[in-house]
Amino acid sequence: MSKPALTPQENNFQAIISHAKEYGFVFPSSEIYDGLSAVYDYGPYGSELKKNIRDYWWHSMTQMHENIVGIDAAIFMHPTTWKASGHVDNFSDPMIDNKDSQKRYRVDHLIEAKADSLRAAGAAAEADALLAQMDQLLAAENFEGLKNLLTEQKITCSVSGTSNWTDIRQFNLMFDTQLGSVAEDANTIYLRPETAQGIFVNFLNVQKTARMKVPFGIAQTGKAFRNEIVARQFIFRMREFEQMEMQFFVRPGTQMKWYEYWKEARLKWHTDLGMPANKYRYHDHVKLAHYADAALDIEFEFPFGFKELEGIHSRTDFDLTRHQEFSKKKQQYFDNDIDEATGKPYGNYIPYVVETSIGLDRMFLAVLSNAYEEEKITKEDGSTDERVVLHIPAKIAPVKLAILPLVKKDGLPEIARELMDSCKGQFKCFYEEKDAIGKRYRRQDAIGTPFCVTIDHQTKEDQTVTIRYRDAMTQERVHISKVKEIVLGAIA
């Protein structure tokens, strides 16, 4: 068996991963100990880029929308939170593999399918009994019993047609740990598998203290943790990842209007950043999660195909209602606005929620893979060359401006240092006087610096410098005093 050739896209993805490591964007976690599966660290330029993406999002949410405020909730939450949210019940599924076909199934799906076929054959009572038995075994976490049930019911794999099953295993997607220093007194708590619940449990705190009126939103960025069975594709699916999400609380009945609004608004956020529209598409969910009445993904064309980048979910009043039930604390809002239909205030209700949730690490990967180019250059003498350049939008580029004295003598470094000092308080700058100027330009290309400024001997005569643009590789002379405003203009 020969090794299948890599497609150009896969090849490109490998190159992006290598580039990310080589230039200090993303490192495998604990690499000196052979790494830790599906965990990555962000390096000097990676952490700048990630922070810039987060800031751009935060700014667009909490600063550009007067009715959105932010919070920063803890990763640890009361364990009941996850019972209310449904994660305890729905986030851990008993799985089983068929040894012949090597297909994996959720045990409950297999049994439900059998029940459906029984019902179709007119044995509705038998089907109900089967499901009742399954629920009982699931509740008791009796995996042996469940496997016996599969055997008794002669449930087979649809691919191999055999019932050569492995043992049932539980995959709990939530990480747990102990709260409290004394083990026997400890309670099991979970690392949050999503950030959303931190917003829901603070709904009234925020609404009251910030004096918010429906419709309004609460934004948050932060880490979430999922013990994925398979976590792969670089930073696309990690066990520890960062979400940027906003829960928008609306009057019941208006959720579809807001769902449409945020569907448009969120795609616009991406294109406003300069990301290409043709690499985006919507993907409507056909099968909805238990909490949603509408849901879609904004997908991005990664090097390995179109994949989910962001989700827009109409979560109804599911979460707040559940928290009200479990906490016994009312989660309602009093709406003083007049309902034109009745002439009276809308009164008390539990708001509906439209969620926008984007993976920061995925956005990082989208930006990086979109930016990466191995560009062929034709030089003035007709020979060709190649450069690796990251076309990162200037707004979020790790370094905005590189300041380069043409030579490191004749007083040029002093002028360059002066410019450096006047700019570095406003945006991230990089100073370098080593090596030929062309080499320094290429190094900046590799980390996506949009502007380079070169101080030469003419600068001493007329205070002009050369500003060189990353994408077009063109350059022009401008007065040294204009440099700061050119950069600020591009990143505002």
Add this chain to the structure above:
RNA sequence: GCGGAAGUAGCUCAAUUGGUAGAGCGAUAGCCUUCCAAGCUAUAGGUUGCGGGUUCGACCCUCGUCUUCCGCUCCA
């Protein structure tokens, strides 16, 4: 998790049938002073992913393990 493939310096790769690792690029320091990586000098950097086994001797053979990639699978 299953199946397949791969791990040698920061990167790309070498190293006859098994004989105790080299190059280019890159990096660092200096010289040169030149607007798109190409000059000169020097330096650093590897228990060959890790751990056993076979052998006089292992980068090479073998077993295990870790990591990564591909295909399934899973994914609020």
